[in-house]
Amino acid sequence: MIGSLRLYAAQSAAAIRTSFSDRGNFAIQVGGMIVNDIFFLTLWVLFFAGFRSIGGWRLQDMALLFGLTMSVVGISGVFFGGYRDLAATLLRGELDALLTQPKALIPRLLARESIATAWGDLAGAIFVLGVFAKLEWADLPALLLAIAAGTTVYVCASISFASLAFWAAGARSFARELTDFMLLFSSYPGSIYRGAVKTIAFTILPAGFVVLAPMGMVRHPSGQALAVVVFGAVVYTAIAVGLFHLGVARYRRGASPSI
Amino acid sequence: MRRDLIAAAVALRIGAGQAMAGWTVLAGRCLFYILIMTVLSALWDKVADERVAGAIALPAGGLVLYVLATEWITLSLPSVHLRFEDDIRSGGLEPHLLRPKFYLLQSLAQSLGGTLVRLAALGVTAVAWLLVTGRQGPPAATYPYLFVLGVLAVTVGMLLYAVAGLCAFWTRRILPVMLVIQKLMFLLGGLFAPITLYPDWLRKIAEATPFAAHLYWAGVQALHPSGAMFLQAAAWQALWIVLLSLLCLALWRAGLAKVLREGGV
Numbered sequence: 001m002i003g004s005l006r007l008y009a010a011q012s013a014a015a016i017r018t019s020f021s022d023r024g025n026f027a028i029q030v031g032g033m034i035v036n037d038i039f040f041l042t043l044w045v046l047f048f049a050g051f052r053s054i055g056g057w058r059l060q061d062m063a064l065l066f067g068l069t070m071s072v073v074g075i076s077g078v079f080f081g082g083y084r085d086l087a088a089t090l091l092r093g094e095l096d097a098l099l100t101q102p103k104a105l106i107p108r109l110l111a112r113e114s115i116a117t118a119w120g121d122l123a124g125a126i127f128v129l130g131v132f133a134k135l136e137w138a139d140l141p142a143l144l145l146a147i148a149a150g151t152t153v154y155v156c157a158s159i160s161f162a163s164l165a166f167w168a169a170g171a172r173s174f175a176r177e178l179t180d181f182m183l184l185f186s187s188y189p190g191s192i193y194r195g196a197v198k199t200i201a202f203t204i205l206p207a208g209f210v211v212l213a214p215m216g217m218v219r220h221p222s223g224q225a226l227a228v229v230v231f232g233a234v235v236y237t238a239i240a241v242g243l244f245h246l247g248v249a250r251y252r253r254g255a256s257p258s259i
Numbered sequence: 260m261r262r263d264l265i266a267a268a269v270a271l272r273i274g275a276g277q278a279m280a281g282w283t284v285l286a287g288r289c290l291f292y293i294l295i296m297t298v299l300s301a302l303w304d305k306v307a308d309e310r311v312a313g314a315i316a317l318p319a320g321g322l323v324l325y326v327l328a329t330e331w332i333t334l335s336l337p338s339v340h341l342r343f344e345d346d347i348r349s350g351g352l353e354p355h356l357l358r359p360k361f362y363l364l365q366s367l368a369q370s371l372g373g374t375l376v377r378l379a380a381l382g383v384t385a386v387a388w389l390l391v392t393g394r395q396g397p398p399a400a401t402y403p404y405l406f407v408l409g410v411l412a413v414t415v416g417m418l419l420y421a422v423a424g425l426c427a428f429w430t431r432r433i434l435p436v437m438l439v440i441q442k443l444m445f446l447l448g449g450l451f452a453p454i455t456l457y458p459d460w461l462r463k464i465a466e467a468t469p470f471a472a473h474l475y476w477a478g479v480q481a482l483h484p485s486g487a488m489f490l491q492a493a494a495w496q497a498l499w500i501v502l503l504s505l506l507c508l509a510l511w512r513a514g515l516a517k518v519l520r521e522g523g524v
């Protein structure tokens with residue numbers, strides 16, 4: 001276990017160094033993402049200046065949601081960047097080389113890449129959470145837990161979507177689209193979701209567990225809120241690990257498609 | 260010139276054919292359109308229901324028709340920027356330079372062909388979504404106006420994406436440029452809400468930008484159909500199509516000169 005973690009840390013550090021290597025390009029990408037986030041924030045500031053509230057949500061709530069989403073995407077991109085195009089990696093047969101080695105597959109696949117723009121999201125998240133979300137220092141433990149749980153659900157859901165590539169060649173774009181749908185659901189106030197849409201947001205596209213439930217835990221900490229957040233993280237981890245290894249078993253039999 | 264236009268028309272037809280052949284991708288885009296409209300209509304319905312004191316008054320019927328039109332245009336756009344980025348970065352551009360057809364025009368025409376197919380498919384999806392959800396659509400007489408403004412709007416959007424793609428001659432990776440352009444489309448184009456809801460100073464700036472020509476004018480036509488506004492919208496869109504085409508041409512020439520001088524990017 002410790003050996004796997006060490007290997008993951010070494011591989012992840014190498015991926016991060018690689019993303020730094022072209023410094024000019026790295027600066028452009030990070031700067032571009034920060035500008036992108038500023039525009040997005042401006043849009044919501046203008047929105048709340050005009051409409052005041054959406055189902056009880058105000059600018060500080062939206063800022064917390066936005067900050068959590070950016071933190072989750074930022075951490076996932078920097079430290080688990082391989083999640084983004086995992087389906088393509090599987091379809092290209094890049095698993096073959098890893099299968100001959102004794103180390104765990106999922107951490108090695110996740111640590112293959114670090115996405116430079118994700119640093120921009122991280123910087124934006126710190127700014128938004130610090131300036132607009134109206135958080136106290138006492139909220140910090142709950143906030144960190146919320147980010148950790150949200151990142152776990154986000155990465156695990158992305159692994160589950162990518163695992164579809166073990167069964168269908170068309171899963172490459174479909175998996176990315178499902179991840180984007182999940183982000184889309186994570187970018188709007190939870191108060192607008194009702195009925196079937198709310199069910200989707202807490203199951204197939206688990207925006208509910210990526211940001212909405214963690215956000216509720218930060219605003220109103222309680223044992224029940226904590227249990228819901230932890231439950232989401234555990235369940236989506238189990239689904240991702242189960243689905244991925246089911247797919248690997250199929251892959252070993254030579255029954256998976258490739259590109 | 261005539262031969263170039265004939266070749267462009269053929270490229271347009273090829274682009275349309277490719278988009279129709281990739282019907283699964285097209286279906287996925289229609290599904291995404293439905294999904295995003297489900298979220299955005301829920302958002303605007305919630306805002307309309309709430310009626311907080313001091314909040315901006317929404318037009319009768321809310322903003323769902325406006326967002327339906329702006330998303331229709333946004334989701335019809337081609338990924339012409341990615342094509343330019345790939346070709347410029349990978350050296351895939353050079354073989355095209357040996358051919359007698361103008362790469363830039365051919366690429367844009369092919370992308371426009373695919374865009375028109377997506378515009379049609381998403382247009383049908385929009386009407387179907389209105390029928391299924393029981394929402395009232397724009398008056399029937401508005402549809403021809405919307406069609407014309409929609410075609411001009413996607414042309415403006417495609418040219419904006421092309422400008423981003425051509426920046427690859429200098430930046431190699433265009434993601435940051437694209438993100439900025441996309442967010443300007445959100446903000447100054449009025450993707451989620453008409454720019455008329457902005458403070459007056461910002462509205463005036465936004466109206467004169469290509470981003471409004473890309474989204475706002477077609478969106479507002481769906482909301483408040485008017486012949487006079489249609490003419491004003493078409494004039495803004497035509498102006499920006501000319502200006503952005505010239506900008507693309509200038510970027511292409513400067514970028515090509517750089518590639519020929521330095522042997523790559």
